[in-house]
Amino acid sequence: MTSINTNLGVLAGLRLLRRADRAVDAANQMIATGLRVATALDDASTFAVAQGVRGDIKAWGSVRSALGAAVGVLTVALAAGEMVLGRLAELREKVIAYNGAPDSHGRTVIEHHVLSILNEIDAAVNAATFNDINLVSRGAPPAPPPTPPQPPGFGVATVSGGAGVTINTHAAPATAGTIYIEVNAYGVPDQFEILYNGAVVASTPGQVSGQHVLSFAYPAAPVQEFQVRVTGPQGTAWTYTPYFDVPPPSPPPPPPLTEPAFSVITTIDGDALTVERRNLTTAALGVSSLPLDPPSAGLSALEVAAQRVSEALAYFGGVRHALRGLDAMATAAIESNLEGLGTLVDAELSAAAAQQLASQIRQQLAAFAMSIATESPKLLLQLFK
Numbered sequence: 001m002t003s004i005n006t007n008l009g010v011l012a013g014l015r016l017l018r019r020a021d022r023a024v025d026a027a028n029q030m031i032a033t034g035l036r037v038a039t040a041l042d043d044a045s046t047f048a049v050a051q052g053v054r055g056d057i058k059a060w061g062s063v064r065s066a067l068g069a070a071v072g073v074l075t076v077a078l079a080a081g082e083m084v085l086g087r088l089a090e091l092r093e094k095v096i097a098y099n100g101a102p103d104s105h106g107r108t109v110i111e112h113h114v115l116s117i118l119n120e121i122d123a124a125v126n127a128a129t130f131n132d133i134n135l136v137s138r139g140a141p142p143a144p145p146p147t148p149p150q151p152p153g154f155g156v157a158t159v160s161g162g163a164g165v166t167i168n169t170h171a172a173p174a175t176a177g178t179i180y181i182e183v184n185a186y187g188v189p190d191q192f193e194i195l196y197n198g199a200v201v202a203s204t205p206g207q208v209s210g211q212h213v214l215s216f217a218y219p220a221a222p223v224q225e226f227q228v229r230v231t232g233p234q235g236t237a238w239t240y241t242p243y244f245d246v247p248p249p250s251p252p253p254p255p256p257l258t259e260p261a262f263s264v265i266t267t268i269d270g271d272a273l274t275v276e277r278r279n280l281t282t283a284a285l286g287v288s289s290l291p292l293d294p295p296s297a298g299l300s301a302l303e304v305a306a307q308r309v310s311e312a313l314a315y316f317g318g319v320r321h322a323l324r325g326l327d328a329m330a331t332a333a334i335e336s337n338l339e340g341l342g343t344l345v346d347a348e349l350s351a352a353a354a355q356q357l358a359s360q361i362r363q364q365l366a367a368f369a370m371s372i373a374t375e376s377p378k379l380l381l382q383l384f385k
Helices: 008-033 044-099 104-127 295-345 349-384
Strands: 158-160 164-171 177-184 191-196 199-203 211-218 225-232 238-244 258-265 272-278
Touching (some): 044 258, 044 272, 191 211, 199 211, 272 295
Antiparallel strands (some): 158 238, 164 225, 191 225
């Protein structure tokens, strides 16, 4: 049937043209984005799966970042531990050299060098921080509680390195109370005695090393002073501090050798690995007040400290190796997810190009068919001539 109102040929050509236009648009989008499924309109179920895979890829990337930061923390800790182990070896040499020194001057020089090495160890481990995390130190110890006000001359350390017998006289308050003397003989043994009114009222058990506390009940009569007598050999060094009615502040407890430091996420399911701290400060290693004489005491303390540092290095190295392995696993997970994502949504560009060309040809054919269909009603004019 031929009609000027309804041209079925044009309608059919228009349908084909629209279909070809959609096919060309789809092929152009695949070529432009490289994706077969770019939005939910392309394939809702595949798009949803692909979004989940993309989320996993980002999560694994975050895991890799956390693992990398943890490896950095452990690398710094390993470097600090190696430094401490080397300094402990130097201290062993100093202990032996101290006991072989020919005179007091040589011993004094070695004592100062030992103190410098100990301070260097603490400074290094306190600075071994990466990303605000330190695995070899707990940081600065808490400040001790303030000491109540003391009478003049109390709460102040008396320092000396004199050999032989040293007697110092100290004024005492006008009221009775308890007088405490905190003494530190360091490495060379010394004897400390407290004398009141000419009599010995407190004494160490002979010559001792390290820290001790002496005390006596001060009556404030008949005299208001007391003496401290120190007897020591050549090369000695010591300090003491008097306190009135207040015992010397207790030394802080030794810091723990191990404690949890932080946890690092190892999988996208939330699995975590706890990394422990290995405290390598001189206080934790037990060498902050290193005895130099007799040499066996100092060498024994250094041997124990070196063993602890070696154990810490083995632990840090093992954890770092494990984290490297977990990083490799995370990398493999990212690569496999990327491969799967490509299978789901990537376009085959050669096929898309062929589809684009074919659709463009169909566009042209549909337009040509429409032009033919629009000419057919003109034939009706021939009937009226």
